[in-house]
Amino acid sequence: MLLLSPLTVPNPPENSHYHFPQTRGFLCRQKNNMADAVVQSEGRSGGIVINDDWTGYSLDLFSYPAHYSGDLDCVIIPHGVIMDRTERLARNIMDDLGDHDIVVLCVLKGGYQFCADLVDRIKALSRNSDRTIPMRVHFIRLKSYLNDQSTEDLHILGAEDLSFLAGKNVLIVEAIVGTGKTMKTLLKHVEAFGPKMIKVAGLLVKRVPHNSACLPDYVGFEIPNRFVVGYALDYNEYFRDLNHICVISEGGKNKYKI
Ligand code: HPA
Numbered sequence: 001m002l003l004l005s006p007l008t009v010p011n012p013p014e015n016s017h018y019h020f021p022q023t024r025g026f027l028c029r030q031k032n033n034m035a036d037a038v039v040q041s042e043g044r045s046g047g048i049v050i051n052d053d054w055t056g057y058s059l060d061l062f063s064y065p066a067h068y069s070g071d072l073d074c075v076i077i078p079h080g081v082i083m084d085r086t087e088r089l090a091r092n093i094m095d096d097l098g099d100h101d102i103v104v105l106c107v108l109k110g111g112y113q114f115c116a117d118l119v120d121r122i123k124a125l126s127r128n129s130d131r132t133i134p135m136r137v138h139f140i141r142l143k144s145y146l147n148d149q150s151t152e153d154l155h156i157l158g159a160e161d162l163s164f165l166a167g168k169n170v171l172i173v174e175a176i177v178g179t180g181k182t183m184k185t186l187l188k189h190v191e192a193f194g195p196k197m198i199k200v201a202g203l204l205v206k207r208v209p210h211n212s213a214c215l216p217d218y219v220g221f222e223i224p225n226r227f228v229v230g231y232a233l234d235y236n237e238y239f240r241d242l243n244h245i246c247v248i249s250e251g252g253k254n255k256y257k258i
């Protein structure tokens with residue numbers, strides 16, 4: 001396991017097929033080695049890596065709502081694993097930011113569940129140790145997806161006046177980072193209000209071909225370039241009511257297409 005401080009940028013691996021340059025104001029890291037193992041723990045760097053050949057768990061091994069039967073291919077990350085990883089991210093955040101006041105900026109809608117669980121775990125750590133993180137939570141909404149495709153126009157709602165962020169430590173909490181374009185736009189927007197520090201926690205980072213390079217400071221899992229749903233991630237607003245993170249089936253895409 002590779003242990004890195006949150007501000008360490010590892011050397012680029014020789015087999016890296018994409019590139020994360022360093023940019024101002026947001027930590028952009030080099031991608032770490034892809035191991036042969038299906039699932040490899042990457043400690044505090046890029047999160048738990050789920051390789052492209054990971055076929056997921058059969059749906060029959062878990063319970064899920066009957067109304068989604070036939071709409072999913074597999075469970076890619078079971079709910080319990082998400083919770084365990086979130087608990088560790090909360091500890092990493094507490095280690096780095098404990099005793100600082102933070103404003104949590106929850107990116108809706110997909111980020112609501114991860115944000116709620118992450119804040120919950122940070123609260124539990126604050127209750128049970130001498131270090132605490134006084135938190136305020138603010139919600140903004142981003143919308144750029146139709147069906148399983150990203151559209152050019154990104155809408156940021158509830159972020160018109162973020163002047164209360166001036167001089168504050170901000171933790172942006174996002175469910176999924178793909179190309180990184182959305183995150184870059186959001187960071188530029190937030191930076192303009194003069195916060196003291198911005199950190200980003202992303203539950204999932206997707207290995208997409210044209211990754212614009214930015215990785216969150218705290219990453220739950222690095223996943224293959226497949227459309228995933230559940231744990232508040234949607235396909236045209238469906239599947240938010242599913243606990244596990246699953247791969248949607250072609251049948252599911254067709255059923256809920258608009
Ligand atoms: N699922 C749901 N929403 C998303 C995804 C995804 O795989 N990628 C970007 N937004």
Ligand code: MG
Nearest residue numbers: 110145234235
């Ligand atoms: Mg969505």
